[in-house]
Amino acid sequence: MIQDIFEMSLKSLTRQQIRSFLTLAGVVIGIAAIVCLLSIGQGLTNSVNEQFEQLGTNIVYMLGMNPLSGTSNTIDFSDSDISWVEGVSGVDYVLPLYSGVGTMQANSVRKNVMILSMDLDKSSLFEEYGYFDVEEGRRIEEGDTQGILITKQLAEDGFDKPLNAKKLVTINDLPYKIIGIQKPLKVVVGDYNPENLILMSESAFKKFSPNSTPTYLMIVTFSREDNSKIADELTKHFEDKYGQRSIYVYTSDQLLDQINSIYAIITFFLIGVSAIAMIVGGVGIMNAMITSVMEKTKEIGIMKALGASNYTILMIFIIEAALIGLIGGAMGTILGYGLSQIISFFVSESGMILQGVISLEITLIGLGFSTIVGVISGYLPALRAANLDPIEALRYE
Amino acid sequence: MKFDGDVVEVSFRNLKKEGLRTFLTLIGVVIGIASIVSLLSIGNGLTLAVEEQFESLGTNTIFVIPGGGMSIASIKLNQIDLDTIDNTSGVERSIPIYSKSGILEYNQEKVNVSINAVDPKKAEDIFQSTGFMEVTEGRMMEKNDSQGILIGTTLSTDFFKRDLSLKKQVLINGLSFNVVGILKPQGTSFGGAPNMGGSIYMSLEALKRLYSESNLSPSIIFVKTYTADDAKYSADSIKDYFNDKYGEDSVRVSSSEDLLNQIKTILDLLTLFITGVGAISLLVGGIGIMNSMVTSVMERTREIGLMKALGASDDKIKSIFLLESALIGGIGGIIGIIIGYLMSFTIAFIGQSLGYALEASMGIEITIGALIFSMIIGSLSGVVPAINAANLDPVVALRYE
Numbered sequence: 001m002i003q004d005i006f007e008m009s010l011k012s013l014t015r016q017q018i019r020s021f022l023t024l025a026g027v028v029i030g031i032a033a034i035v036c037l038l039s040i041g042q043g044l045t046n047s048v049n050e051q052f053e054q055l056g057t058n059i060v061y062m063l064g065m066n067p068l069s070g071t072s073n074t075i076d077f078s079d080s081d082i083s084w085v086e087g088v089s090g091v092d093y094v095l096p097l098y099s100g101v102g103t104m105q106a107n108s109v110r111k112n113v114m115i116l117s118m119d120l121d122k123s124s125l126f127e128e129y130g131y132f133d134v135e136e137g138r139r140i141e142e143g144d145t146q147g148i149l150i151t152k153q154l155a156e157d158g159f160d161k162p163l164n165a166k167k168l169v170t171i172n173d174l175p176y177k178i179i180g181i182q183k184p185l186k187v188v189v190g191d192y193n194p195e196n197l198i199l200m201s202e203s204a205f206k207k208f209s210p211n212s213t214p215t216y217l218m219i220v221t222f223s224r225e226d227n228s229k230i231a232d233e234l235t236k237h238f239e240d241k242y243g244q245r246s247i248y249v250y251t252s253d254q255l256l257d258q259i260n261s262i263y264a265i266i267t268f269f270l271i272g273v274s275a276i277a278m279i280v281g282g283v284g285i286m287n288a289m290i291t292s293v294m295e296k297t298k299e300i301g302i303m304k305a306l307g308a309s310n311y312t313i314l315m316i317f318i319i320e321a322a323l324i325g326l327i328g329g330a331m332g333t334i335l336g337y338g339l340s341q342i343i344s345f346f347v348s349e350s351g352m353i354l355q356g357v358i359s360l361e362i363t364l365i366g367l368g369f370s371t372i373v374g375v376i377s378g379y380l381p382a383l384r385a386a387n388l389d390p391i392e393a394l395r396y397e
Numbered sequence: 398m399k400f401d402g403d404v405v406e407v408s409f410r411n412l413k414k415e416g417l418r419t420f421l422t423l424i425g426v427v428i429g430i431a432s433i434v435s436l437l438s439i440g441n442g443l444t445l446a447v448e449e450q451f452e453s454l455g456t457n458t459i460f461v462i463p464g465g466g467m468s469i470a471s472i473k474l475n476q477i478d479l480d481t482i483d484n485t486s487g488v489e490r491s492i493p494i495y496s497k498s499g500i501l502e503y504n505q506e507k508v509n510v511s512i513n514a515v516d517p518k519k520a521e522d523i524f525q526s527t528g529f530m531e532v533t534e535g536r537m538m539e540k541n542d543s544q545g546i547l548i549g550t551t552l553s554t555d556f557f558k559r560d561l562s563l564k565k566q567v568l569i570n571g572l573s574f575n576v577v578g579i580l581k582p583q584g585t586s587f588g589g590a591p592n593m594g595g596s597i598y599m600s601l602e603a604l605k606r607l608y609s610e611s612n613l614s615p616s617i618i619f620v621k622t623y624t625a626d627d628a629k630y631s632a633d634s635i636k637d638y639f640n641d642k643y644g645e646d647s648v649r650v651s652s653s654e655d656l657l658n659q660i661k662t663i664l665d666l667l668t669l670f671i672t673g674v675g676a677i678s679l680l681v682g683g684i685g686i687m688n689s690m691v692t693s694v695m696e697r698t699r700e701i702g703l704m705k706a707l708g709a710s711d712d713k714i715k716s717i718f719l720l721e722s723a724l725i726g727g728i729g730g731i732i733g734i735i736i737g738y739l740m741s742f743t744i745a746f747i748g749q750s751l752g753y754a755l756e757a758s759m760g761i762e763i764t765i766g767a768l769i770f771s772m773i774i775g776s777l778s779g780v781v782p783a784i785n786a787a788n789l790d791p792v793v794a795l796r797y798e
Binding site for chain 2: 019288
């Protein structure tokens with residue numbers, strides 16, 4: 001019996017080929033858009049998560065400013081502040097990060113550059129991240145008080161002629177030697193990647209800018225479970241000392257959650273907009289089913305006269321609509337994955353990390369959503385067919 | 398191809414006869430056009446809101462930001478630099494703003510605040526028409542006022558257990574100051590700059606009590622030129638001066654038009670992208686039109702045969718079906734435009750009541766554009782079915798069951 005119903009639904013689909021094809025096309029486009037966006041969105045989230053895992057998740061960050069207060073000024077962390085933080089229970093070690101700007105001169109071109117500095121004996125957590133991988137020359141060490149590492153973009157495009165390792169330059173009229181050229185970092189889409197960046201050791205930075213204090217502190221904890229407790233302790237201590245909203249403390253978990261929720265909102269919004277296309281596709285299914293019911297009025301009359309129940313008729317048309325949804329969904333899912341892989345390819349080519357995700361979840365969402373839309377769109381036309389009066393139906397021209 | 402009275406009549410009659418199918422096909426177009434129109438309307442509204450904010454600042458403004466906003470530490474500008482800006486041709490006047498942070502203490506509660514120091518006289522002149530630094534309660538500080546400060550409403554009402562009101566005494570980094578005025582709150586545009594509610598303003602004299610002069614350097618300089626045209630040229634010469642003196646990218650110099658164009662480009666790209674995603678639904682709607690036209694041609698095969706037998710030309714048959722699909726597109730477009738605007742204004746209204754400067758705009762370009770777009774989609778979708786209809790062999794068509 002069920003087999004008969006299926007056969008009939010399939011036959012009716014193949015009979016009206018152009019109509020079935022166009023109705024399918026509507027569903028395919030809608031599902032392809034949804035699957036493609038889901039796949040890309042999931043891919044973005046994955047690459048962010050991976051980067052965080054590389055850096056480690058047992059880190060608490062402390063900034064000397066609070067974006068919520070609307071100020072852009074920083075408080076200066078003193079050496080005693082840093083040693084206080086080191087004494088907090090659960091803290092493994094503290095890595096202060098220094099940043100500044102300077103005017104770099106090479107090949108008689110002067111250019112403003114951003115300088116990042118940290119204690120290179122404690123910077124192991126940046127190693128895995130590829131921060132100190134060099135393409136040319138060697139990596140810098142804490143003992144290099146006059147050696148710098150510069151980005152590839154800056155070396156190639158910053159100063160008329162490309163700069164090589166061992167080149168002598170000046171920054172704010174102090175002499176420095178380029179020891180290495182940094183390998184380009186792979187960044188996540190949307191991430192900020194400064195081009196005019198110079199890395200130097202903490203000892204070099206102390207000479208470059210004697211009075212400077214850290215821009216922010218990376219506080220490495222023994223385990224991520226301690227992160228939030230330590231963050232609370234830091235907030236309390238420093239707000240008592242420097243005032244409410246003077247500092248900003250966040251853990252790597254919080255940061256990750258925040259980024260993930262931003263991606264989720266964007267993905268959700270875009271999927272919402274593309275789901276509109278799916279509604280239009282559903283209306284298309286409904287339209288095709290109404291026409292199909294009308295054309296088969298006589299046939300329905302005969303089936304009823306031969307003893308088919310209302311339920312059988314209802315099922316025939318609902319299954320027909322569900323099949324349109326399912327087949328369209330399957331094709332749309334394949335097309336959507338194809339699109340997301342093509343987009344990932346081009347984004348990766350341009351040096352950013354993106355790998356569109358193919359997952360059971362997304363596939364089930366694509367197939368499930370399209371089938372549900374099919375069934376809902378088919379329900380009314382099917383009800384119309386089931387409720388036809390056989391006598392009237394047989395008389396229909 | 399001529400659309401004479403007969404053609405129009407036949408097309409309308411057909412649409413009406415197949416009421417339910419026409420209705421569903423219309424819904425497809427309506428949804429598609431409505432989503433495009435509402436997204437464009439909101440996007441345009443956002444751009445307009447940003448433009449308005451800039452215009453209130455004046456299009457003859459240049460911003461000079463040492464360090465290019467690249468990093469927190471930055472290059473220190475000196476008096477010679479400030480004088481050079483003032484003496485650049487086209488420049489009417491300029492005002493440097495010095496920013497520092499400090500700890501404000503009131504009732505034994507401490508808050509970290511951003512301190513902005515300006516020359517009060519210059520500030521009044523330059524910001525007069527902008528609503529920026531407008532005092533709602535109390536007065537502006539005086540020129541050599543080393544005691545008075547202005548605070549924002551947020552700082553006044555939200556930060557302390559007891560409201561920090563006019564004439565109250567506070568400590569900043571341990572020294573005492575008086576609140577002489579409260580500033581009007583600034584509107585925040587959606588996704589725009591954060592409300593500087595935690596800021597206070599004081600005179601340069603007052604700031605010198607807190608920080609020694611050698612530590613002070615302007616964090617931003619507002620420059621007013623005589624005309625908007627001057628802004629472009631003056632910005633270029635100021636940029637050249639700083640590039641020569643401190644190196645490339647050392648100081649960011651942008652005219653308000655530059656900034657506006659940058660923001661507009663980003664907003665336009667966003668709107669375009671989202672509308673593109675929204676346009677997918679119109680594509681599906683177009684396929685719906687094609688589908689219903691194919692069905693309509695098939696159902697009327699006999700009728701077409703009859704018309705041809707009675708002398709209707711191929712062109713006439715073609716125009717009947719083309720007009721029919723264009724009508725679906727056009728009518729769907731009109732309804733979609735109305736619904737789209739209703740949606741965008743509802744969204745803007747909700748956004749505004751949540752405190753965002755969100756606006757919906759109703760532009761002639763959007764309206765006409767959407768209408769033409771929907772009719773083009775309608776006509777294009779009708780082309781193949783109409784040609785099929787026109788090419789029917791009358792003898793075969795008349796025999797069709």
